[in-house]
Amino acid sequence: MARDWVQFIRGGRVVRLRAFQPRGTLLDWLRLEERSTGTKEACAEGDCGACTVVLARRRDGRLVYEPVNACIALVGQIDGAELITIEDLADGGPLHPVQQALAERHGSQCGFCTPGIVMSLFAHYHRPDRTGDRATVADVLAGNLCRCTGYRPIIDAALESCAGAAADRFAQDAPRRLAALAELDDGADVRVGDDASFFAAPASEAALAALLAAHPDATIVAGATDVGLWITKKLAPLAKIVHVGRVAGLDAVEDRADALVLGAALPLARAAPLLARLDPDIGELMRRFGSEQVRTSGTVGGNIANGSPIGDLAPVMIALGATVELRRGDTVRTLPVEDFFIAYGKQDRAPDEFVRRLIVPKPKPATRLRVVKISKRMDEDISAVMGAVALTLDGDHAAEARIAEARIAFGGMAGVPKRAAAVEAALVGARLADPAVWRTAAALIADDFTPLTDQRGSAAYRSQVATNLVVKILAEIAGVPADVTRVRPREERARVAS
Ligand SMILES: Cc1cc2nc3c(=O)[nH]c(=O)nc-3n(C[C@H](O)[C@H](O)[C@H](O)COP(=O)(O)OP(=O)(O)OC[C@H]3O[C@@H](n4cnc5c(N)ncnc54)[C@H](O)[C@@H]3O)c2cc1C
Ligand code: FES
Ligand code: FES
The missing domain is CATH 3.10.20.30 (Beta-grasp domain)
Structure with missing residues (x-):
């Protein structure tokens, strides 16, 4: 219909x-x-x-x-x-x-x-x-x-x-x-306009795949919290719009024993409580993700598919080892989220392919996760640097444990969200509670990233912040009390400096 x-x-x-x-x-x-x-x-x-x-x-x-x-x-x-x-x-x-x-x-x-x-x-x-x-x-x-x-x-x-x-x-x-x-809920495919210019809202995945195959030049729109700005700020002459918000099942959630599976069109507001259950840090990140209005419309799929180097979810997904599922015609393929981002503005997605689901592994009991968003304002601000660290320890006691696995990802540090490979390599096998390990590993941020300078932060600021975050997070996971690792208030820093 x-x-x-x-x-x-x-x-x-x-x-x-x-x-x-x-x-x-x-x-x-x-x-x-x-x-x-x-x-x-x-x-x-x-x-x-x-x-x-x-x-x-x-x-x-x-x-x-x-x-x-x-x-x-x-x-x-x-x-x-x-x-x-x-x-x-x-x-x-x-x-x-x-x-x-x-x-x-x-x-x-x-x-x-x-x-x-x-x-x-x-x-x-x-x-x-x-x-x-x-x-x-x-x-x-x-x-x-x-x-x-x-x-x-x-x-x-x-x-x-x-x-x-x-x-x-x-x-x-x-x-x-x-x-x-x-x-009004008639399950019909919607298409207003002609072949040269239309607004379409298919009702099924099959109809979406067929429409994209026929019009690979169309713009996919989910919540439009990115695309809307292309229209109002860049005056982008988008002629063909394919809205995925009515596709049955594309917002579905599957809560498996080992993973949370999120449909690409799931709005961030509905994903937030599910993600918060994986770890409270992700809950806090979602609270600070845009605003209620942005989270109501914006989707998890849009936050990955947009290929943004400063999207908040990508570093978290990469640290957790999440995979993204894509569909083109009848073919479905899966790849690690980190491989989806090829270079600035370039993702591993064909024009007629759509993001279908995100498969997010649940952290294991031995995994320690930390997620930190650095932005100029607390509320409704895009990250300058976004860090996510997942360490798997070989023992229960942080004081004696060694790091068995390290997955560390940053946004805002390169043209794409990216793993800190050198930092990770320095940590695997090392003793968690050794401050010398923290500093040696953190210094390798300089080898892993060459950040850009833009209005959100200079390259030097970003490098310093990411370096400090590695030390802070390792210290925190090792059990150093939070009031020691917390950034000192501005007044106190000014007093020390004078
Ligand atoms: C005021 C404001 C505050 C914001 N704050 C934050 C923030 O704190 N953190 C943050 O990370 N982002 C933030 N954003 C950016 C934006 O809200 C997010 O990136 C959001 O997740 C985008 O989702 P969307 O569904 O609105 O995407 P859309 O705008 O609909 O699409 C974004 C891109 O993804 C593509 N796309 C969407 N869905 C699919 C799909 N299923 N398959 C293939 N391609 C697809 C579109 O073609 C487009 O290229 C903010 C935006 C605004 C306006
Ligand atoms: S006019 Fe719409 S958010 Fe400002
Ligand atoms: S009353 Fe709020 S902007 Fe004036």
Whole structure:
């Protein structure tokens, strides 16, 4: 079954779009076509959250409310969802509790960020597992930049309105809205446009493979948190878009005894709790991966397929020995993630091949994993250096153990995410608790990498950081207390220097 339109629910009605620019963003559709100008545009790159809207979807028989940056989402991507914007919340009636609390707590000044903040909090209001603590609310708002109010009144309003939230009119109407969404779920292949220019969203892997074989020049889009920026910032004239978000099973998860298998189209937000179970460091990394909005749309497959030298997942996957599964036509092949990255901008993937799954081995009991992201800001920032270290020890006691196996990978240190081969070689067979081993191994970072200088860090800074990280991580695994290995506060360093 196929259809030549994209369909979604808006204000209780089904909208069917039969003609639109394949590369058209959701924000442009809202502001320029529908003329719903409550949703704002500021950065147009997914950073500030002024454009946040909510997509309600049916998952496991219930409604989920997901915040999305409309500026970098493609309008075709929202097929099958209910689109909720700031205009819908009060809709002529009383303010939504989130809006009411923001008004009463003086959580808005110029108001430009406010619609986006309201929509992020509206999504949070509907999360069954929402907690009413400040740290959680700060994470929820990490992708919403307010330049003039200050976050204290905004967070106060969030805590007041979301803790113990009563059923609003959206929750009261949930059964009818769920039924309406179920009717849209037709399992059809979608293709809007002609052979020269189209937006397509195949419903099966076979249809995806056939479409890519016929159009190897098409751009694959998953969450569009990278591709969206090619459109808004590079003005890339993408004529043929193949969206993988509707492919049945491409977001599937398999929790095997020895490995976690993640479908390429699995959004980062859904992958995060599963990855956190492998190791708490990965959980913390995922908390700091973009923002709620970015994690809701962005996918694990997109983070590997984009070939980025500074993607956060790649070093972790390489350290864990993960493999990537690709499909072209009917042929499926698997290769280690580290071999997928050939050179800057070049991956081992044919144009008509797609990433199907990531197979992530679970760390063994004797494996010690450490993951460290170095970025300029704590929240919503891309890594300058991203390090992942997996050591397998030959004994339980760190003080006596030798290192049986070492897998150390860095992002931001070369044109591709890459293993530190010389550092690893120096560690295998060595005694973990010997500080001389740490320093000798760390010095070999200079042999393994020749980093670039860019706006995120100079080559010298990156080399020094990676060297320090090797020492810090080895010391930590050897059992040196964390307060010794932790970076000293700025004031203390200044005092020592003077
Ligand atoms: C504000 C902001 C913050 C961000 N923060 C981070 C961060 O902290 N850490 C980080 O690593 N990244 C970050 N990113 C980058 C981005 O979110 C991630 O790389 C994300 O995982 C990309 O996934 P996606 O599904 O959106 O990919 P898309 O944008 O849809 O695609 C990215 C690339 O992968 C290809 N592709 C996607 N899926 C497949 C597939 N199944 N098969 C073959 N090719 C495919 C596309 O053709 C494209 O080349 C951030 C981005 C933004 C806008
Ligand atoms: S306009 Fe800034 S995130 Fe969309
Ligand atoms: S109220 Fe002005 S940017 Fe937030």
